[in-house]
Amino acid sequence: MTAKxxxxxxxxxxxxxxxxxxxxxxxxxGDGFLVPPASVPLYVEAVKALARERARG
Incomplete structure (x- = not known):
């Protein structure tokens, strides 16, 4: 059993x-674990943009 x-x-x-x-x-x-493989590029760019915004403060 895995812990959540x-x-x-x-x-x-x-x-x-x-x-x-x-x-x-x-x-x-390639795993499709977080999001479907075709959506990974969009997801990654969105998350990186959020990280840049957060870093700016």
Whole structure:
């Protein structure tokens, strides 16, 4: 049995955490784990843009 992680509000993630999520999505592109493979490029760009916004403060 796997333990579920607690859901967090979107605004609680740091820019670094968001960028790491985007990187994991890129690495798992072929798996379709996070989103369908065809949607990965759009998802990754959106998450990276959010990370850049968060980093600007």
């Amino acid at each position: 992680t607690q859901l967090r509000p979107v605004d609680s993630y740091t820019a670094q955490e968001i960028m790491e999520i985007a990187q994991r999505a890129e690495w798992r592109r």
